[in-house]
Amino acid sequence: MEHRHLGRSGLMISEITYGNWLTHGESVARDAALACVRAALDAGITTFDTADVYAMGAAEELLGEALRGVRxxxxxxxxxxxxxxxxxxxxxxxxxxxVMESCHASLRRLGTDYVDLYQAHRFDDGTPLDETLIAFDDLVRQGKVRYLGVSEWTAPQLRSALDLAGELGLRDRIVANQPQYNMLWRVIEPEVLPLCRAEGIGQIAFQPLAQGVLTGKYHPGRPAPAGSRADRDGRSPVFVRRVLGDHLLQRVQRLRPIADEVGRSMAQLAVAWVLNRPGVCAALIGASRPEQVTENAGAAGLRLPDDVLRRIDEVLGDLVDTDPGKTARMMAVKPEWAAAAT
Structure with a gap:
């Protein structure tokens, strides 16, 4: 496992990061969730991501339990x-x-005195930005938070926060952004990525496998495999079924020879693609089984040649979404290439 600096900060994080959205406390049983965290630790993963809203706090509790006894x-x-x-x-x-109450509740559920990275999960138009920034800064000064980040903020929102932090003289600045980013969904590339690279903000990219679509396990004209995310009840299928269509799946299957050529699985190719993008510090993976963690972690350190990256672009072609306007609407907008979904 390799480690990278988080943006311009001195903090090192594992380039494969383990997250528990839609898994711990929701679709994955306790024992399986604990086994996944153990598999992550065995693979050399040291960075773990969660949120107060995941399974209404149960995900944080499970992560805290899984890491109990770890230095x-x-x-x-x-x-x-x-x-x-x-x-x-x-x-x-x-x-x-x-912000204050949620931080204290998260620390209690996680069983720790501090978190290394505290992230604004979305932008809040209903709160003055200075109020939010000062609250975050106070948590850092109190020793309850080490570094600050955001998730799914637009470039103008980030720019406003950076400028205002400078005007207020706040010493603790945003060093991380957590966007959805993969071979198909590249909406951060036109605006967010250039700004972040210029300002030293590192990307922790979630959904590098596009909810499992880029693993190649879904085939055109066939039902979803038993036990897969699209075959479950609950919220998970809502996210993956919106992108399942024969047109998309046919293109994805054309990535298989490229993965074979580099000697990796399609999942590892997809994760490695994210890690090979400029400005990305880590690929955030999730899993329902420990063997998935082990496989995805196998993408660590894999460098993809330029001709491989070019061929991936040629295969996916017009299915790639780069509309920067969709950054703020990510959770609600259906990608263009999902229009053919059956």
């Missing part, structure tokens, strides 16, 4: 705040009240 200084724990965690008017957003 705290040997791992990096990241979590997030913003999305609704209750029915009250202040159980959401980036107000000082919610």
């Amino acid at each position: 705290r200084e040997s791992v990096e724990i990241a979590t997030k705040v913003c999305l609704p965690t209750g029915d009250g008017p202040n159980d959401r957003g980036l107000s000082r009240k919610h």
Whole structure:
């Protein structure tokens, strides 16, 4: 496992990072979740990502349980705040009240005195930006947070935060962005990535496998494999089924010879693609079984030649989405290449 600096900061994170969105506390049983974390540690993964909203706190609790007994200084724990965690008017957003209360609740569930990276899960139009930035800065000064980040912010939102932090004289700045990013979904490339590279903000890319689509396990004209994400109940299928269509799946299968040529699985090729993009510090993987963690971690250190990257672009062609306007609407917008979904 290789480690990279998180943006311009001195913090080193494992280039394969383990996350538990839609798994721990939701679609994956406790024992399987604990086994996945053990597999991650065995693979050399030291960075673990979660959020207060995942399974309404159960994901943080499971991660805290899984890491109990592990030397705290040997791992990096990241979590997030913003999305609704209750029915009250202040159980959401980036107000000082919610940020402070959510941080304390996350620390309690994780069983730690501090988190290495605290991220604004989305932008909050209903809270003055200075209120949010000062609250985050105070958490750093209190020793409860080491570094600050955001997730799915647009370039103008990031620019505003960076400029305002400078005006306020805040010493603790944003060093990380967590966007959805993979071979098919590249909406951060026109605006977000250039800004982040110029400002020293590193990318922790989630969904590098496009909800499993880029693993090649879904085939055109066939039902989803038993036990796969698209075959489950709950929220998981909502995200993956929106991109399943024969046109897309036929193209994805054309990536298989490229993966064979570099001697890796299609999943490893997809993860390596993300890690080979400029400005990316880590690929954030999830798993329901420990063997998935082990396989995906096998992409660490894999450098893809320029001709391989070019051929991937040629195969996917017009299915690649680069519309920067979709960054803020990621959770609601259906990609163009999903229009052919059956």
